[in-house]
Amino acid sequence: MTMPIDCEKRSLLVALAAAVTLPVLPWKDADGAGVDPIVQPEMRDDAAFIKRAFVLRQRALDSGDRGYGAVVVRDGLILGQSASHVVLRRDPTAHAEMEAIRDAARRLDSRDLSRCTLYSSSPACPMCEAAAYWAGIGRLVSGRSALDGGSPRLCG
Numbered sequence: 001m002t003m004p005i006d007c008e009k010r011s012l013l014v015a016l017a018a019a020v021t022l023p024v025l026p027w028k029d030a031d032g033a034g035v036d037p038i039v040q041p042e043m044r045d046d047a048a049f050i051k052r053a054f055v056l057r058q059r060a061l062d063s064g065d066r067g068y069g070a071v072v073v074r075d076g077l078i079l080g081q082s083a084s085h086v087v088l089r090r091d092p093t094a095h096a097e098m099e100a101i102r103d104a105a106r107r108l109d110s111r112d113l114s115r116c117t118l119y120s121s122s123p124a125c126p127m128c129e130a131a132a133y134w135a136g137i138g139r140l141v142s143g144r145s146a147l148d149g150g151s152p153r154l155c156g
Contacts, residue, residue, distance in 0.1 A: 044076035046146040049119040054144070056083040056096065057121040063088060068096040070120040072104035072113060072137070079116065080104025096120060097128035101135050113137050123149060130154060 041048035049071055056069025060083035072080035082099030086092060097120050105111050114136035118124070123142045124132060132140060132152035140149035 038078045038081060040077060046119070046141055046148075049073050049078070049117070050121075050141065050144065050146045052078065052081065053096075053119045053121045056081060060084040060096065068121050070096040070100040070118060072100050072116050072118055074113070074116045079107055079113075093127065095125065095128050097124050098131055101128075101131050101137070105135065111135060117141060118152075119146075123147070124152070 041052060052071050053069040056071070057067050058069075060069060061067045063083070065087045066084045068084040070082060071078050080100045080103035082096050082103055084096045085094035085099055097118060100118065100120075101113065104113055104116065112135070113132075116135075116137045117139040118132050118137050118141070120128075120140070120142045124140055129140065129152045133154055137152055140152055141147065142149060
């Protein structure tokens with residue numbers, strides 16, 4: 001369960017997320033292997049995309065990282081995906097949601113992820129919600145029950 005965060009702290013987190021710039025190529029996982037190709041699920045609904053987020057969550061746990069996974073979807077297709085890489089990359093911003101957003105932006109060669117939905121194994125933290133907001137993502141869905149969190153929002 002996430003705790004509410006006041007506007008001042010949220011603004012600080014937004015500024016931190018905006019200040020972090022990481023190289024986008026080559027696409028490598030924390031262990032140096034190439035990024036998995038995206039395999040589209042047979043069924044293209046909330047349940048299928050949440051299931052993929054949980055597969056990525058398990059991958060994070062198996063690799064020794066924190067148990068989170070996320071996918072970015074537009075028009076029923078996964079455009080970006082990632083497990084958490086916070087521990088393996090020693091990067092506090094490498095949350096699964098942030099990494100999935102980065103992956104989708106690289107694959108699209110655009111920072112505009114409008115009309116996308118971010119599916120994650122747990123509700124987005126303020127940093128990840130801010131990143132989804134700035135990317136133009138329209139909807140957040142999380143957890144095994146595919147809870148619709150609505151549009152990402154900043155404090156206000």
